[in-house]
Amino acid sequence: MPSSASAPIEATGQARSASLERLVARNYRNFGDLQLELPEAGAMIIGPNGSGKTNLLEAIYYLEIFRSFRGARDAELVRFGEDVFRVEGTVRTGESRDALAAAYQKTGRRKKVELDGAEKERIGDALGTLGAVVLSLEDADLVCGSPGRRRRFLDILLSLVAPGYLASLQRYRAVLAQRNEALRQGATGMVEVWTEGLVEPGARVMAEREAWIESSAAAFARYHEEIADGWTGRLAYEPALGGKADSREPAVGGGVAENRAGYGTEDRVAAWKDELRRAVSENRERDRRRGSTQAGPHRDDLAIRAVVEDSGEERDLRAYGSGGQQRTAAIALRLVEADTLRDKLGRDPIYLLDDVFAELDRDRAARVVRLLDEGRSGQVLLTAPKPSDVELRGGGLARWRIREGVVFTDG
Amino acid sequence: MSAIESLIGEFGRLPGIGRKTAQRLTYHLLKGRPEDARRLAEAIDRVLAEVKPCAECGNLSSEAPCEYCRNSRRDPAQVCVVEEASDIAAIEASGRFRGRYHVLGGHLSPLDGVGPDELNIARLLERLEVGVSELIIATNPSVEGEATAAYLHRAVSRFPGLRVTRLARGLPVGGDLEYADGVTIAEAFSGRREM
Ligand SMILES: [Zn+2]
Numbered sequence: 001m002p003s004s005a006s007a008p009i010e011a012t013g014q015a016r017s018a019s020l021e022r023l024v025a026r027n028y029r030n031f032g033d034l035q036l037e038l039p040e041a042g043a044m045i046i047g048p049n050g051s052g053k054t055n056l057l058e059a060i061y062y063l064e065i066f067r068s069f070r071g072a073r074d075a076e077l078v079r080f081g082e083d084v085f086r087v088e089g090t091v092r093t094g095e096s097r098d099a100l101a102a103a104y105q106k107t108g109r110r111k112k113v114e115l116d117g118a119e120k121e122r123i124g125d126a127l128g129t130l131g132a133v134v135l136s137l138e139d140a141d142l143v144c145g146s147p148g149r150r151r152r153f154l155d156i157l158l159s160l161v162a163p164g165y166l167a168s169l170q171r172y173r174a175v176l177a178q179r180n181e182a183l184r185q186g187a188t189g190m191v192e193v194w195t196e197g198l199v200e201p202g203a204r205v206m207a208e209r210e211a212w213i214e215s216s217a218a219a220f221a222r223y224h225e226e227i228a229d230g231w232t233g234r235l236a237y238e239p240a241l242g243g244k245a246d247s248r249e250p251a252v253g254g255g256v257a258e259n260r261a262g263y264g265t266e267d268r269v270a271a272w273k274d275e276l277r278r279a280v281s282e283n284r285e286r287d288r289r290r291g292s293t294q295a296g297p298h299r300d301d302l303a304i305r306a307v308v309e310d311s312g313e314e315r316d317l318r319a320y321g322s323g324g325q326q327r328t329a330a331i332a333l334r335l336v337e338a339d340t341l342r343d344k345l346g347r348d349p350i351y352l353l354d355d356v357f358a359e360l361d362r363d364r365a366a367r368v369v370r371l372l373d374e375g376r377s378g379q380v381l382l383t384a385p386k387p388s389d390v391e392l393r394g395g396g397l398a399r400w401r402i403r404e405g406v407v408f409t410d411g
Numbered sequence: 412m413s414a415i416e417s418l419i420g421e422f423g424r425l426p427g428i429g430r431k432t433a434q435r436l437t438y439h440l441l442k443g444r445p446e447d448a449r450r451l452a453e454a455i456d457r458v459l460a461e462v463k464p465c466a467e468c469g470n471l472s473s474e475a476p477c478e479y480c481r482n483s484r485r486d487p488a489q490v491c492v493v494e495e496a497s498d499i500a501a502i503e504a505s506g507r508f509r510g511r512y513h514v515l516g517g518h519l520s521p522l523d524g525v526g527p528d529e530l531n532i533a534r535l536l537e538r539l540e541v542g543v544s545e546l547i548i549a550t551n552p553s554v555e556g557e558a559t560a561a562y563l564h565r566a567v568s569r570f571p572g573l574r575v576t577r578l579a580r581g582l583p584v585g586g587d588l589e590y591a592d593g594v595t596i597a598e599a600f601s602g603r604r605e606m
Contacts, residue, residue: 171554174554175554175558177522178519178520178521178522178554178555178558179521181521181522182521184521185521185526187521187526189562189565190519190521190526190527190562192561193519193558193559193561193562193565194558194561196557196561197554197557197558197561
């Protein structure tokens with residue numbers, strides 16, 4: 001892909017690009033009736049904390065995953081005193097347009113998702129139509145937070161790009177809940193009947209996670225090294241097979257795996273089935289004592305490490321990274337996510353940047369800007385509390401202000 | 412609660428019926444001829460009075476034993492286990508099965524407090540003591556249906572000559588037998604496999 005750091009987006013023309021043209025948010029968080037026409041290159045949205053900057057990006061990304069990226073429950077997204085929120089967006093890809101809409105009603109807890117005017121029976125059918133990635137100041141949490149935070153990252157991304165992943169994950173969770181309840185009740189003979197049901201979808205989830213991590217390790221290492229100046233990054237899959245040391249040594253070639261076409265292969269699914277079946281059976285006693293299933297992808301982790309190539313010094317960023325190192329690793333991870341979406345969509349995703357440059361020193365910020373510009377032409381919506389000299393898309397972003405849920409587009 | 416509200420409430424408790432539909436049904440009955448509404452009430456009364464689970468197989472029927480258990484042209488050596496009595500109608504529509512049925516009355520679900528004792532399993536094991544050569548497990552391909560099939564498979568292992576089969580996976584995963592069409596079920600029967 002040609003580098004187009006300084007060319008205006010319209011002029012590049014070669015790559016298929018997409019942008020959010022129009023956004024409506026009604027009674028979503030602190031928006032009453034927000035209606036925006038968005039420029040193709042994007043906008044920088046300046047507003048003090050509490051003005052609704054993050055809410056705006058959250059509303060847009062709601063159209064991607066039909067949930068809050070901040071992990072808020074749907075009911076919390078409804079404006080105070082209201083019953084229903086509605087978010088609508090028009091995405092333009094080349095000459096075609098998709099109309100996306102989502103609505104949620106508190107009473108009756110009903111969620112509705114529409115694609116081009118037709119209600120989708122299953123929300124999964126409209127997942128990922130927008131094609132967007134969020135980079136947030138809060139992302140350090142991805143690295144230093146609990147393993148559940150990293151599983152959530154993998155689950156959202158793989159639900160968007162890997163066919164069948166979401167269905168496998170949901171089925172796995174359903175079996176797991178039944179098996180754990182059987183363990184709690186302690187009824188003999190009632191636990192093992194759930195085990196085989198765990199193995200099939202569980203192995204699919206594991207194979208997809210492993211494949212993505214392996215195929216992403218090289219890009220992660222490169223992005224990390226570029227931002228962190230000398231420290232290379234490593235990703236590794238840590239499947240929870242119930243033993244003490246589960247950590248898979250970084251994939252072939254010191255964490256830098258060959259790029260693989262596609263995700264989890266049937267061979268790997270079969271291999272994980274055997275491993276998971278064995279692990280669950282080996283943990284039978286422990287499961288019984290603890291009243292819950294010990295082995296399985298519900299306890300997986302994604303190892304994130306930084307290494308100094310010369311000295312070989314290695315640091316597990318999950319536990320021992322500084323705030324700055326954790327933010328760096330999180331940005332590198334999000335860039336890999338963007339690449340994954342691009343492979344899937346055949347175009348650059350929309351970049352939702354929530355105050356990402358705060359707390360980065362000038363040099364690091366400049367390097368992140370370069371990574372976000374080089375070879376990337378996707379629309380950018382960048383929020384910040386104060387105007388800054390960060391220039392993205394060759395300075396082509398509109399400058400908007402936001403106050404108390406109202407967006408001022410006149411600069 | 413008013414009479415109208417209470418009827419709306421009752422309709423609303425039925426599966427697949429929201430409050431709007433419940434209201435529409437209620438006002439439809441009120442606007443129509445009284446004898447139509449009374450026929451509905453009587454039909455409900457009648458099924459309650461007459462329909463009982465078949466002591467042999469658990470099917471819901473106003474005859475005892477039920478029409479399948481008393482039909483001598485149906486092969487007693489083949490028994491097809493289903494979760495609900497309503498699954499029988501779906502299988503009958505396929506025209507592919509000429510044996511007898513056994514209705515469990517649900518599936519295993521620890522989360523709902525349903526264990527083997529809550530299901531019609533003891534009676535099934537009694538039936539297997541005499542003259543049954545094949546047990547076809549036709550529980551739903553859902554999480555709970557599969558676990559129930561696994562449980563049954565283990566529970567019948569003490570009948571050495573018994574052939575235990577499971578319907579083929581042509582059925583939509585997670586879908587209910589009840590909603591599958593006749594052709595799909597016929598294919599699932601032909602492709603059934605030894606467990
Ligand atoms: Zn009967």
